[in-house]
Amino acid sequence: MxxxxxxxxxxxxxxxxxxxxxxxxxxxxxxxxxxxxxxxxxxxxxxxxxxxxxxxxxxxxxxxxxxxxxxxxxxxxxxxxxxxxxxxxxxxxxxxxxxxxxxxxxxxxxxxxxxxxxxxxxxxxxxxxxxxxxxxxxxxxxxxxxxxxxxxxxxVNYIEKVGTTKSYLHVSSVWNADTQSYEKATNSLGKKILAVDFGIKRNILNELCATGLEVEVIPHDFSADDIMKRYKSGEISGLFLSNGPGDPLILKKEAAQITKLIEAKVPMFAICLGHQLLSIAHGHPTYKLKFGQHGGNHPVKNTKTNVVEITAQNHNYNVPESVCSIAKVTHINLFDNTIEGLEYNDAPIFSVQHHPEASPGPHESKYIFQEFANRL
CATH class of the missing domain: 3.50.30.20 (Carbamoyl-phosphate synthase small subunit, N-terminal domain)
Known part of the structure; x- marks a missing residue:
């Protein structure tokens, strides 16, 4: 050409x-x-x-x-x-x-x-x-x-541009190399979660379904009150907060809704932007890194097991050290010692900054999805 x-x-x-x-x-x-x-x-x-x-x-x-x-x-x-x-x-x-x-x-x-x-x-x-x-x-x-x-x-509020505007059920699971197709979601656990779409990756949804969960994807402008009603009624077992673009500090409405869910102790798991929004919703604003972390070869140490996992990264913003006053650090980036994972003290909530669904290790971090399902 x-x-x-x-x-x-x-x-x-x-x-x-x-x-x-x-x-x-x-x-x-x-x-x-x-x-x-x-x-x-x-x-x-x-x-x-x-x-x-x-x-x-x-x-x-x-x-x-x-x-x-x-x-x-x-x-x-x-x-x-x-x-x-x-x-x-x-x-x-x-x-x-x-x-x-x-x-x-x-x-x-x-x-x-x-x-x-x-x-x-x-x-x-x-x-x-x-x-x-x-x-x-x-x-x-x-x-x-x-x-x-x-x-x-x-x-720019990019999540308004990239996320879904209507709720839907995600029906596919992980890729099957033998059939060259995605497996069908089975809901073998009999539990349902909601996944907030701030710009969610398809493979994150696939991995959530692979644990046996039923996954309903909802828009970014969700109502915390509606989610709490569904949780208290037993219709759903927890909430996932997705990755997404842009500066998390401009997402004030979303952070305010997450704060309500934290106070109600709704079980939550989050990746990347969702991880950052949880910190903001707890009162610990994010900051911008010098040049960000973008790649598929970043070593992260699991502080619980002392195992080093090779991770995929994509973020310009990071949670501050002050969040350690209310949460335990579960993962640390060995390139710059920034926080890569948190488990909060006051509620059944945990999060990671890296992308376990991206399979860079290739499967070293996939246990995180199963850990979420096991906690529900």
Whole structure:
């Protein structure tokens, strides 16, 4: 395919030219890097990346192609991706389309033939930056003006854009390699939970169903009173708070509803954004990390067993050390010693910052889903 030029302007004044594949036009977003060696389709379709451009440190991207089965949501939520070298021709028996076609279909930008090591080191040294990429405008002054006029990622409520608006039952379980399909959920435990969709990944729902739970997905603008009624009546056994994009501190309504559920001692389990919202709802606001944790190779220590688990990460924000006054730390990131897991003292509530459903270890952290089911 013929690659067209694309121009990139970052808020620190860096102006670059590269080649474009995928969506054509102009998009703004926050640039971050991801150190995963594989799984680019799952990463691009993860709603937690809404409003971001992802720099892949793996230099060769595209060789396994794309397919519908590996989608983590219905569409691509990331603004775009940076790759050093694009592989246009996939070589994988499960592939149904190449990466450029996939990005075009989902209106996400692809940028290649660029020094991704330079971009990664810049983000590492000075943090993520807002940026604009355009296949239409080459004038840096115009790009700067457009970027300045655009909202920053921390000012946008992305969960309103990526989550469901109606409740539904999730009916699939984990992937079966023999049948090349997802197994059907069975509800073998006879227990039902609600999963709040802040931008939930499909594989999280699959893993919850794999424990034998019945899972009903509900919108982000849930009512704590309705959930408490359903819990007290015995209709549901607990609540799951999902991952999602953006700054958790702007989700004041959601945090207020979670506070009510904490006071009612409704059993809860949370991942990533949900983990952060639990801390906020307990009165301990999150803070932004220097360059975030994004990748599939982050070592995390389980403080209960002293076992080191290799985890997948995707977060720019973190819970503060002050939360230790009301919770026990169950997991610690060995890269930077930040908190990766908590078990609260005053209620049947626990959470993790990393993504146990992403299978980076490949299965070292999946026990967390079963632990939730066992506690209900």
């Amino acid at each position: 013929m690659l067209k030029p694309v121009w990139i302007y970052l808020e620190n004044g860096v102006f670059l030219e590269a080649k474009s594949f995928g969506f054509e036009g102009s998009k703004t977003g926050e640039i971050v890097f991801n150190t995963s060696m594989s799984g680019y389709q799952e990463i691009m379709s993860d709603p937690s990346y809404a409003g971001q451009f992802i720099v892949f440190t793996m230099p060769e991207i595209g060789i396994v192609g794309c397919n519908d089965d590996d989608m983590e949501s219905k569409t691509v939520h990331a603004s775009g991706m940076f790759v050093r070298s694009l592989n246009e021709m996939p070589s994988n028996f499960r592939s149904t389309e190449c990466l450029p076609t996939f990005l075009q279909k989902h209106e996400s930008m692809g940028i290649c033939d660029i020094d991704t090591r330079y971009l990664t080191k810049m983000i590492r040294d000075s943090g993520p930056k807002m940026m604009i990429a355009s296949t239409e405008i080459s004038d840096p002054a115009k790009l700067k003006a457009m970027l300045t006029a655009s909202p920053r990622i921390e000012d």
